[in-house]
Amino acid sequence: MSINFSLKIYGIFVYQNFAPIVVFIVLLIALLGVPFILQSLLSPKQNKGGQKLDTYECGEVPEGNAWIKFNIRFYIIALIFIIFDVEVVFLFPWAVVFNELGMLAFVEMMIFIAILLVAFAYVWVKEDLNWVKMSVKYGKGRYANLKGDKEV
Amino acid sequence: MNSIVNQFISAFSASDIPGGYFTLFATIVIISGLAVFGVMAVTALVAVYFERKVSAFMQDRIGPMEVGIFGFKGGKKFWGGIGQTIADALKLLTKEDIIPRLADRKLMMLAPFIIFGGAFITFVGVPFSEGIVISDFNIGLFYIMAASSIGVIGVILAGWSSNNKWSLYGGMRSAAQIISYEIPIALSLILVVIVVGSLRMTDIVVWQADHRWFIFHSPFAFLAFFIYFISAVAETNRTPFDIPEAESELVAGWMTEYSGFRWAVFFLSEYANMLIVSIVASVVFLGGWLSPFQMFDFGLFPESWMLLDGPIWGLFWIVVKAMILIFVMMWFRWTFPRLRVDQLMTVCWKYLIPFALANVILVSIWELIF
Numbered sequence: 024m025s026i027n028f029s030l031k032i033y034g035i036f037v038y039q040n041f042a043p044i045v046v047f048i049v050l051l052i053a054l055l056g057v058p059f060i061l062q063s064l065l066s067p068k069q070n071k072g073g074q075k076l077d078t079y080e081c082g083e084v085p086e087g088n089a090w091i092k093f094n095i096r097f098y099i100i101a102l103i104f105i106i107f108d109v110e111v112v113f114l115f116p117w118a119v120v121f122n123e124l125g126m127l128a129f130v131e132m133m134i135f136i137a138i139l140l141v142a143f144a145y146v147w148v149k150e151d152l153n154w155v156k157m158s159v160k161y162g163k164g165r166y167a168n169l170k171g172d173k174e175v
Numbered sequence: 176m177n178s179i180v181n182q183f184i185s186a187f188s189a190s191d192i193p194g195g196y197f198t199l200f201a202t203i204v205i206i207s208g209l210a211v212f213g214v215m216a217v218t219a220l221v222a223v224y225f226e227r228k229v230s231a232f233m234q235d236r237i238g239p240m241e242v243g244i245f246g247f248k249g250g251k252k253f254w255g256g257i258g259q260t261i262a263d264a265l266k267l268l269t270k271e272d273i274i275p276r277l278a279d280r281k282l283m284m285l286a287p288f289i290i291f292g293g294a295f296i297t298f299v300g301v302p303f304s305e306g307i308v309i310s311d312f313n314i315g316l317f318y319i320m321a322a323s324s325i326g327v328i329g330v331i332l333a334g335w336s337s338n339n340k341w342s343l344y345g346g347m348r349s350a351a352q353i354i355s356y357e358i359p360i361a362l363s364l365i366l367v368v369i370v371v372g373s374l375r376m377t378d379i380v381v382w383q384a385d386h387r388w389f390i391f392h393s394p395f396a397f398l399a400f401f402i403y404f405i406s407a408v409a410e411t412n413r414t415p416f417d418i419p420e421a422e423s424e425l426v427a428g429w430m431t432e433y434s435g436f437r438w439a440v441f442f443l444s445e446y447a448n449m450l451i452v453s454i455v456a457s458v459v460f461l462g463g464w465l466s467p468f469q470m471f472d473f474g475l476f477p478e479s480w481m482l483l484d485g486p487i488w489g490l491f492w493i494v495v496k497a498m499i500l501i502f503v504m505m506w507f508r509w510t511f512p513r514l515r516v517d518q519l520m521t522v523c524w525k526y527l528i529p530f531a532l533a534n535v536i537l538v539s540i541w542e543l544i545f
Contacts, residue, residue, distance in 0.1 A: 040178075040310040040311070040312055040313075041310070041312075042200065042204070043180060043204045043207075043208075043299050043309050043310050044296055044299050044310075046201060046204040046205060046208065047204070047208050047295060047296045047298075047299055048292065048296060050204075050205060050208040050209075050212075051208075051288070051291060051292050051295045051296070052288065054208075054209075054212050054295075055287070055288060055291060055440065058268060058436050059272075059436060061268060062268055062269070062270070062272055062435055062436045063272070065268060065269040066269055066270060066271045066272060066435065067271050075273065076273065076274075076275050076276040077275065077276065078275050078276075078277055078278075078337075078338060078339050078432070079275070079339060079341070079426070079431055079432060080339070080340065080341075081426070085277075088277070088338065089337070089338045089339050089340045089342070089343045090335070090338060090343075091343075093343070093347060094347075096351075097347050097350070097351050100351045100354070100355060100520070101350075101351070101354065103524075104354045104355060104357075104358065107358045107528070108354075108357070108358065108361075111358060111361040111362065111365070114361075114362075114365050114535070115317055115361075115365065115368065115374070118365045118368035118369045118372075119368055119372055119373065119374060120372070121369045121372065121539060121542065122369075122370075122372045122542065123372070125543065126543060129539050129540070129543060132539070133536070136532065136535075136536065140532075147525075152520065152521070152524040152525060153517065153520075153521070154516055154517030154520055154521075155517065
């Protein structure tokens, strides 16, 4: 019996090895749905609403909204991550054929990594890998004395 | 190509099944999916109990000792309170499902599904033993990495939709941490792909059966195992990398507003992720379902011990290896203090990633020479 045949699900051909993923996604909705229904039957019905539905802020009355503009550091990390993630995606097919191609593959990938390392070095020197940038000149205020510190 | 699905389809293809091929296929996959869910639930139950007991013994306290099953308690002995996690599960199931008034209802209800789904569909490619895998992909390792990183979307959703400051901070930190530590993980796993020349989990273990465990392939592979393991601990948000859910500063991080079964789903996925990273570590670096006696066969052990291989023993060995790694993770939790956020990022970007990248280059040179 041949193994690499594909499976037709709602008019779309799915490779047999990947078809279980589709079934699993359907299954997971069912598997989580049953306990949720069970919970809605078992859980207490009285005393719904009121202050219980307030946002939790350690017992205080919640101040304002949490949907605020957020710190830029996280976005910078996401940007650097994308560069490296794309690199990793390129590395995987290279790694699979590495033993067949040998020296040629090695040299080509070294050039690719070298280009990437320039970007990595740039990010490092610009201190975007640090949580708090020390080399930036901060104006008057909280961070005015920050520049002198070597400790990160 | 001997996955569970293929084996069963080959076995039943001769007989005439009503509904044809599609019914057969769906039945097999659904049964194995239920089995995977069972494995996840049992892992969580056992691991929660185990974690409590391990932490209690490390801190010289007793841990749970009251709740028993079938009239069996154990008291202050190690198996005391053996029914505790079952009682916990029942308690979580009967709790009220609270969604705050100001939260984004739909997204908040969706988040547990995504986080759980990420862990659940990863198990399609996770091998439990020789042939005991739902789909033996030709891109197995890559699939596991890709699928297990879906969870981070759910973490961001949970943190953002709760409309709670603790949740927002926890979700953002968690997302930054998880995506950062994905890179050293991927770079460490590339080593085995360079050497073996295949992403299929079976091929990786077959190579280790022919040669030696991959952790002993070269000094770089040895280092890569530790880089992988440290990053895996960070990836599963465990101490010392549990900044996203640091109890003393962020209450419970992105899980703050969740209660009842929705919260239990997060817990379930966390322990499932621990199991996944441990199984991947044992398959890639520690010989997977191979018995350790073959590896250290210098005439020390009796001949009969060399026969402890095959699918059934393989299941035993892979569970033992994964359990040891999970125990080490629990050990970490009570050994190391929590890192600060800036230390967390420094460890990842300035130490682990450069070392992992150097590992990739050095192992490819090693492969060219030898």
